[in-house]
Amino acid sequence: MLSPDDWSAIRLTVELASVTTLLLLAIGIPLAWWLARSRSWLARITAALVTMPLVLPPTVIGFYLLIAFGANGPFGQLTQVLGLGLLPFTFAGLVIASILYSLPFAIQPLQQAFRAIGPRPLEVAATLRASPLDTFVHVVLPLARPGLITAAVMSFAHTVGEFGVVLMIGGNIPQETRVISVQIYDHVEALEYAQAHWLSAGMLVFSFAVLLALNLLNRREAAA
């Protein structure tokens, strides 16, 4: 069955996915709102940038992050000045990489949900004395609930499933950066197929369950 190392990889993965999802929602909600409403060039360029992780190989993202956050990279020098040290091959580094890598999975459902609301509910709220922030919290967010749930679930699931970026920037450090996907890779390398099976099958069941649940949830929301 599962070894203590396997359990530690699972715990680390859940931790990484949870932190990433929370931060992604915090960044993604305002960003997606801006992208959904702005028609400026800056917004279009940002939209393209945010979508890039969908089409790029994870190794490319990992590679550039490694350089940018490395000892001679601009962000690496910044983190050193701030006394944070170097982020590659740490849990914090993995979180930053995961956020960038899963950004489109959070932004796209949010953006779609915000767009679908249209201008009318905002105008109605304004004629009922709600300030823009009040309207956002009490009208926009409740109306965008299906999009919020999809964004959170997809961010979490996608982070659980990442491998290439982790390998590039996280390496393979037990209890720090060795997540499930890396652990499976190690098992296969060592020809421990039984161990690899337990973890892989677990991932299969998890992914299927998440997507099925999301599907059912969205259908119930649509019916309501």
Add this chain to the structure above:
Amino acid sequence: MTIRADLTLTRAAHCTRADLTLPGRGVTALFGPSGAGKTTILRMLAGLERGAGSLHVNGECWQDDARRVFLPAHRRALGYVFQEASLFPHLDVRANLLFGYRRIPDQQRRIAPEAAIELLGIRPLLARAPAQLSGGERQRVAIARALLTSPQLLLLDEPLSALDARRKDEVLPWLERLNSELDMPVVYVTHSIDEVCRLADHLVLLEAGQVAASGPLADTLARLDLPAAFELEASAVLEGCVTAVDSQYQLATLRFAGGELKVAAGELQSGQTRRVRIHARDVSLARSEARDCSIVNRIPATVTAIRPASQPGQVLVQLDAGGSLLLARITRLSLDILQLAAGQQVWAQIKSVALL
């Protein structure tokens, strides 16, 4: 107590200019064909659309470009009812009603939830979701929700246009009640002349983004110098009191400033005040009273003005019947045969009266 607006909005090829002084009480109807700029003007009044110029409502400045003042919509004390259902789908009727109410300070609340619920007859709906309401019910809830912000100005954008005739009849009486029970200026956008005649006290006619006429309802509808687009609607609106109901002939007598009219009794009762509309095409003229005539409504009047109608061979004649204005559409031939001129006494024979 007035609403003074001078607002201009230019969008692509369309320019809408609202240079208006409206009474600070009663119902003002903005009437005109589609694309005349009715909704645009309403949106500029609300601050949902930013025109250039100034807007003062009952002494308060809502916009003055010269002084760089522009109150955003959420800081204007107004109520707005949109054309289509605009209830928040994530809230039930009660929460929708209280959405605006909760957002105004206690001392500004002049209308209590109970009063608005009663006024619009929506008590049985409070726990329902908007999706479970009929179109008419939704609009009544939307009107009550707007009232609960205790607005100083209520803006209604064709609140009945998305409803079928039966639903309209379901909402119209509530609008009339609102008008008679609350002292709150209302600006009402519509393309239905029937709604105008029934609800409005003041009428603004709009054509191609410009104000074509503005004035008290009866005077404005009976004007002879209206643009051709409105000429077909030329008519008189009279308000009268039911003085008698004849059950044998099923006719009621309606007394107005210039005389009496017999109208179908229907469900009228003595003492009621009702409006009637008399279309110019339903009025014919005679130099003497025709007693051997099947038309029962014959009213003595004085010719005040004559103008050629846009249809060739026809003229519009404006009449004064004891202070009430009437209009008649007759042929040029009749005009010459009767040798009519301003100042002459005639009998207006009214073929049909529409009770509003």
